Amino acid sequence: MTKIFAHRGYSSQYPENTMKAFEEAEKAKADGIEIDIQMTKDGEVVIIHDEKVDRTTNGLGYVQELSYKGLRSLNAGHRFKHIGKEAIPTLIELFDWMQDNTITCNIEMKNNKIPYKGMEEKTIELIRKYGFEKRIIFSSFNHYSLVHSYRIAPEIETAPLLSDGIYQPWIYANAIGAKGFHPNYKRINQEIIQSSIEKNIKVRAYTVNSPKAMRALINEGISAIITDEPILARELLTLP
Structure with a gap:
């Protein structure tokens, strides 16, 4: 059955890439969340989309x-x-937070423009x-980063963004x-979907x-x- 991943959390109704958006995505019965990571000046891995x-x-x-302290003082829900x-x-x-649920997390590494070392x-x-x-x-648009990740942690699934x-x-x-790929939905068709799934x-x-x-x-x-829109997706998924 098709899984539903909430893009940056439940981002149509709540501030993207915030704990509130992730919590509401879980309440909306999303199977997973999609997040974006970058690094602060002092090396903290933080969740934010734009550079x-x-x-x-x-x-x-x-x-x-x-710095992490400076970043933490900002309001992502303004x-x-x-x-x-x-x-x-x-x-x-x-x-x-994930220790108390079973949600899957798609981590997009935002390092295709800025190469965050380490x-x-x-x-x-x-x-x-x-x-x-x-x-x-x-996932990432930086496929070199995905290959690097696979080489050091082959047990963690990778999926290039296309x-x-x-x-x-x-x-x-x-x-x-x-084990997969994440395409722009306008760039695929039924043949691509079926051929890919047949090949696992x-x-x-x-x-x-x-x-x-x-x-x-x-x-x-x-x-x-x-x-x-995870709630809309869930409703459509349950239709006969």
Whole structure:
């Protein structure tokens, strides 16, 4: 059955990549959450999508130029007046919360523009500390980073992000040791989905918010959809 991954948490209704968005995604019965990680100036692995804090917080500047203390003082919920202050979470904070549930976590490493030295190693060390090897999927547009992660932690699933269509993506995924791939949903079709799944390669498409697109992908047997609308996706999934 198709799995539902809440994109940056329940991000259509709550501040993206915050603990509030993750908690609400679990309440919405999402099977998984998709998060983005980067590193602060002092080496803390934090959960935020953009390389700069400008869009999602009330602060300014690059994540890599801010200390953890400085980053933590920002409000990641400032555009959601009814919610109040939400801090940028650390990966440790998320993992502490995950100890009390069974949700799967797709970690997107945001290192295709800024090469955060040692981020893969630090993240893998944390995953092993918490015993989450089977609950984590690494994805990234930086496929070199995915291969590096696979080489040092082959027990953790990897899945390259694909913004454009490529020929026989299941072959490419297998070639780099990945168990799946995460394509732009507009760049795949039923043949790609079925051929991939037949080869034991999972297809998790992003970012699917249209009910029509969701329904079509579910009918085609896609492995998972990554969506800002987990409640809508769950409702469509339970339709006959």
